[in-house]
Amino acid sequence: MSPVTMDPVSDPESPAEAERDPLRQAELTILLGLAFQLLLGEFTGRLASAGYGDLRPAHGFAFQALGPHGATSSELARRLGVTKQAAGQLVDDLERRGYVRREPHPAGGRRKLVVLTEAGHRHLAVAGGVLHGLETELAARLGPGTDLDRLRGELTRVIRELGGETPPPLRPVW
Amino acid sequence: MSPVTMDPVSDPESPAEAERDPLRQAELTILLGLAFQLLLGEFTGRLASAGYGDLRPAHGFAFQALGPHGATSSELARRLGVTKQAAGQLVDDLERRGYVRREPHPAGGRRKLVVLTEAGHRHLAVAGGVLHGLETELAARLGPGTDLDRLRGELTRVIRELGGETPPPLRPVW
DNA sequence: TGGGGTAAGTCAAGCTGCTTTACTCGGATC
DNA sequence: GATCCGAGTAAAGCAGCTTGACTTACCCCA
Numbered sequence: 001m002s003p004v005t006m007d008p009v010s011d012p013e014s015p016a017e018a019e020r021d022p023l024r025q026a027e028l029t030i031l032l033g034l035a036f037q038l039l040l041g042e043f044t045g046r047l048a049s050a051g052y053g054d055l056r057p058a059h060g061f062a063f064q065a066l067g068p069h070g071a072t073s074s075e076l077a078r079r080l081g082v083t084k085q086a087a088g089q090l091v092d093d094l095e096r097r098g099y100v101r102r103e104p105h106p107a108g109g110r111r112k113l114v115v116l117t118e119a120g121h122r123h124l125a126v127a128g129g130v131l132h133g134l135e136t137e138l139a140a141r142l143g144p145g146t147d148l149d150r151l152r153g154e155l156t157r158v159i160r161e162l163g164g165e166t167p168p169p170l171r172p173v174w
Numbered sequence: 175m176s177p178v179t180m181d182p183v184s185d186p187e188s189p190a191e192a193e194r195d196p197l198r199q200a201e202l203t204i205l206l207g208l209a210f211q212l213l214l215g216e217f218t219g220r221l222a223s224a225g226y227g228d229l230r231p232a233h234g235f236a237f238q239a240l241g242p243h244g245a246t247s248s249e250l251a252r253r254l255g256v257t258k259q260a261a262g263q264l265v266d267d268l269e270r271r272g273y274v275r276r277e278p279h280p281a282g283g284r285r286k287l288v289v290l291t292e293a294g295h296r297h298l299a300v301a302g303g304v305l306h307g308l309e310t311e312l313a314a315r316l317g318p319g320t321d322l323d324r325l326r327g328e329l330t331r332v333i334r335e336l337g338g339e340t341p342p343p344l345r346p347v348w
Numbered sequence: 349t350g351g352g353g354t355a356a357g358t359c360a361a362g363c364t365g366c367t368t369t370a371c372t373c374g375g376a377t378c
Numbered sequence: 379g380a381t382c383c384g385a386g387t388a389a390a391g392c393a394g395c396t397t398g399a400c401t402t403a404c405c406c407c408a
Contacts, residue, residue, distance in 0.1 A: 023330050023341070028309050028322060029213045031329040033344045036206040038336040040347060043203060057348045058394090074356055086395055088357070110356045110403050135202050141335055148202060151328045155205040156197050157320045161312065162212040167197070170207045172394090173214060173347045174231045232365090248385055260366055262387070284374050284385045346365090 033173070039134070046130050052123060054097065061170065062090055063099070063116060063124045070115035072105065081169035099123065207347070213308070220304050226297060228271065235344065236264055237273070237290060237298045244289035246279065255343035273297065 023031070040057060047055065058080075065071065065079040077087035091114050094100045099120040105111035116124065139148045159167050197205070214231060221229065232254075239245065239253040251261035265288050268274045273294040279285035290298065313322045333341050 023333060027305050028312075028326055028329075029210065029217060029305060030344060031326055031333065032206060032210040032213060033347075034337065034341050035329045035332045036203065036210050037344060037347055038333060038341070039203045039206060042336060044348075072356070082394095083396065084357075085359090085397090089394080105356095108404080110401090112357080131201050131203060138202075138332065138335065142331055146328055146331045148328075151325070151332075152202055152205055154320055154322075154325045154328075155202075155209045157316055158209045158312065158325075159197060159205065159212060161315055162216060163208065167208050167212070170204060170211060173207075173211050174218075246385070256365095257367065258386075259368090259388090263365080279385095282375080284372090286386080 039138075043131055043134055046134065047127060050126055050130065052126070055099075055123060058090070058172070059094065059099070060123070060127050062087075062094065063120055063127075066100065066114060066116055066120075068116075070103075070113045072111050073114055076114065079169060081171050094120070210347075213312075217305055217308055220308060221301060224300055224304060226300070229273075229297060232264070232346070233268065233273070234297070234301050236261075236268065237294055237301075240274065240288060240290055240294075242290075244277070244287045246285050247288055250288060253343060255345050268294070 026034075044057060047053075061080060062076060065076055071079070073087045073091050074084045076091070077084040080087060080090075082090075091100060091102070095102060098117055100114050101117050102112045102114055105113045135148065139146075142148070200208075218231060221227075235254060236250060239250055245253070247261045247265050248258045250265070251258040254261060254264075256264075265274060265276070269276060272291055274288050275291050276286045276288055279287045309322065313320075316322070
């Protein structure tokens with residue numbers, strides 16, 4: 001209950017200011033949403049600066065879901081948590097822009113294997129680097145008073161408690 | 175870097191399992207998104223059980239932005255971070271369903287004051303209670319190994335670092 | 349052998365929650 | 379009185395989904 005933390009940096013706010021501070025009154029859920037929104041916004045901004053202004057986070061998740069070996073678009077739909085029609089449209093879009101390619105599936109049938117092109121692999125690598133760099137930089141900016149590894153652990157426990165062992169795919173929120 | 179935490183509960187996973195665990199590989203950003211999504215999903219589910227299946231989180235934010243004294247829909251638009259047309263449509267919708275009312279603005283002009291009806295105030299109170307109850311219950315379920323107050327503090331520092339003193343309004347994410 | 353079941357893929361239409369564009373109206377400012 | 383600003387509204391458009399209906403390829407089995 002105490003607002004005092006074990007952080008080495010002392011609280012810079014007076015009690016009167018703290019009462020007026022919207023962040024101190026905000027629920028945990030709101031704080032999670034804001035932190036996610038800010039981090040993701042910074043991420044997409046940096047990706048745009050790197051020349052990927054045409055790709056949204058959903059595209060990156062699709063690339064990651066395809067992985068190095070590709071997948072059918074129905075499998076992609078399952079991994080992304082959308083209908084197969086939505087996944088098909090996403091693949092259409094990415095194919096038109098040269099990030100993925102539809103190949104005949106080795107197992108035959110109606111199946112088609114959606115695989116990343118060189119451009120797709122390149123984006124996946126760049127996006128991973130940007131995200132990792134962003135988080136490393138954030139840790140440095142926050143200093144030793146905030147342990148992001150600990151934060152990751154706490155978040156993991158929250159996710160497991162609410163989402164079980166295999167959490168659902170990350171989707172646009174509300 | 176070490177995956178070992180100071181948590182009193184020892185790590186139940188072997189190194190081989192840990193490598194296969196998607197959560198341990200996930201970036202902080204992803205963990206934030208998943209935790210937010212799960213918490214918000216649980217919240218809206220409980221609100222639906224309480225008879226508010228017709229209201230989405232955005233409506234609750236609007237109620238909160240209106241506050242006890244109401245606001246014009248342009249002001250509401252600014253607080254929600256959307257165009258005034260979008261805010262107007264939201265108010266139309268909520269008015270049709272009896273949650274808000276448009277009154278002539280005391281300051282005159284073209285302004286109209288949007289205020290909560292009894293039903294609106296009731297929802298605001300119920301939603302606040304549900305959210306608070308959910309977070310309290312989560313803290314209990316997680317036990318003493320996870321300090322949610324500490325988590326709040328860490329998130330607040332992240333938000334301040336990326337969003338400055340007055341963070342932007344919470345919006346649907348990507 | 350052929351008939352039914354299942355799963356992949358694809359049109360097509362529709363919906364929701366926004367945006368952009370364009371306009372009207374009321375009041376302050378000079 | 380001209381003119382500018384901000385509130386409000388009307389209309390159209392758009393992105394990213396969904397639902398519904400369908401075709402096609404393969405499998406299993408009586």
